[in-house]
Amino acid sequence: MxxxxxxxxxxxxxxxxxxxxxxxxxxxxxxxxxxxxxxxxxxxxxxxxxxxxxxxxxxxxxxxxxxxxxxxxxxxxxxxxxxxxxxxxxxxxxxxxxxxxxxxxxxxxxxxxxxxxxxxxxxxxxxxxxxxxxxxxxxxxxxxxxxxxxxxxxxxxxxxxxxxxxxxxxxxxxxxxxxxxxxxxxxxxxxxxxxxxxxxxxxMLQQSLETRQRRAKFEGERKERAHTALHTCEECGASDQSAPERDFRYKSVGKDMICLCNICRERQ
The missing domain is CATH 1.20.1540 (Rhomboid-like fold)
Structure with a gap:
């Protein structure tokens, strides 16, 4: 003050x-x-x-x-x-x-x-x-x-x-x-x-409230990221969340990069 x-x-x-x-x-x-x-x-x-x-x-x-x-x-x-x-x-x-x-x-x-x-x-x-x-x-x-x-x-x-x-x-x-x-x-x-x-x-109370709100927001975003797939196969739609045992890799198709799982790559 x-x-x-x-x-x-x-x-x-x-x-x-x-x-x-x-x-x-x-x-x-x-x-x-x-x-x-x-x-x-x-x-x-x-x-x-x-x-x-x-x-x-x-x-x-x-x-x-x-x-x-x-x-x-x-x-x-x-x-x-x-x-x-x-x-x-x-x-x-x-x-x-x-x-x-x-x-x-x-x-x-x-x-x-x-x-x-x-x-x-x-x-x-x-x-x-x-x-x-x-x-x-x-x-x-x-x-x-x-x-x-x-x-x-x-x-x-x-x-x-x-x-x-x-x-x-x-x-x-x-x-x-x-x-x-x-x-x-x-x-x-x-x-x-x-x-x-x-x-x-x-x-002090206002700062504590804002800190709790930021912490809650961060935890929400962290949980959301944890449940969001990083890799999704363009062919079958499987992801590292739904099929964690699969191997996902990217390849160039024209000007785009597409993601394919190991099963779809074996079919090609």
């Missing part, structure tokens, strides 16, 4: 390195506040109606809300593991993209999520929409899977599954989740942040 390259030259100094780790630490602090009872999960989510009522802090607080509030020790371990995977994927993306591009990707997701929430609320005023930071996790995962499709994760610590298949599973569940949402406003709020993924990977 040439525009990003130009922006990086001018604004690259403003990029925050290891930004996802900063986000995780902030979520950990908020989680500690929830354990002490000083903070409530629902009080931090982005709720457009609440923002209209004056709770403006929700425009930022929803970003540092933990993915969920563990109720058991096992769930707390799972949350720690979740944060570790999130950090690992962000490190990979930052290494491949650079700090500035990762920052812009996350910022684009956030801006689109906020815009989608308010647009969705205006479209469906009777509904009460809310936005949690799950879109950031899924967006990071989709970006990671697109750039590293063959990396394997161990499902249940046993079954190796390539990350690209996990991404397709998530996309499939997301599709059905959108269909199950009660209103158009909910669907807009749900889908809006993922436009960032399309913006960043549009060229």
């Amino acid at each position: 040439k525009m990003l390259d130009k922006l990086e030259k001018r604004l690259g100094i403003l990029a925050v390195p290891n930004v996802v780790m900063t986000l995780i630490v902030a979520q950990l602090i908020i989680y500690a506040g929830m354990l002490t009872g000083r903070l409530e999960f629902e009080g931090l989510l982005l709720v457009p109606k609440a923002v209209f009522a004056g709770e403006w802090w929700r425009l930022l607080s929803f970003l540092i809300t933990p993915p969920f509030v563990p109720a058991t020790a096992f769930q707390a371990i799972f949350l720690a593991f979740f944060w570790y995977i999130l950090w690992m994927m962000s490190q990979n993306l930052e290494a491949q993209w650079g700090t500035f591009r990762l920052n812009v990707f996350l910022l684009t997701c956030i801006v689109l999520a906020i815009a989608g929430a308010f647009i969705g609320q205006l479209i469906s005023p009777a509904a009460t929409l809310y936005v949690a930071p799950r879109f950031l996790y899924y967006s990071l995962f989709l970006a990671f899977a697109t750039l590293n499709p063959n990396i394997q994760f161990l499902m249940m610590f046993v079954i190796p599954v390539k990350v690209k298949w996990l991404a397709w599973i998530i996309v499939g569940f997301g599709f059905f989740a959108v269909l199950a949402l009660p209103s158009l406003g909910h669907r807009i709020a749900f889908l809006a942040p993922y436009l960032a993924y399309l913006l960043f990977f549009k060229g």
Whole structure:
């Protein structure tokens, strides 16, 4: 993306390195506040109606809300593991993209999520929409899977599954989740942040599609050539495909070259 390259030259100094780790630490602090009872999960989510009522802090607080509030020790371990995977994927993306591009990707997701929430609320005023930071996790995962499709994760610590298949599973569940949402406003709020993924990977996805089309065309032509006779006898019509045991040779007749099989040549 040439525009990003130009922006990086001018604004690259403003990029925050290891930004996802900063986000995780902030979520950990908020989680500690929830354990002490000083903070409530629902009080931090982005709720457009609440923002209209004056709770403006929700425009930022929803970003540092933990993915969920563990109720058991096992769930707390799972949350720690979740944060570790999130950090690992962000490190990979930052290494491949650079700090500035990762920052812009996350910022684009956030801006689109906020815009989608308010647009969705205006479209469906009777509904009460809310936005949690799950879109950031899924967006990071989709970006990671697109750039590293063959990396394997161990499902249940046993079954190796390539990350690209996990991404397709998530996309499939997301599709059905959108269909199950009660209103158009909910669907807009749900889908809006993922436009960032399309913006960043549009060229790559288009190139991948074109490559697959070229490969399919080449395979079709190869199979067609494999089933097309190279030599066809002018006398009996036998070919190297229908009679591979015959010997086909060419001879000059006037100004033309004609093909004859060994049987027809013996008859002459």
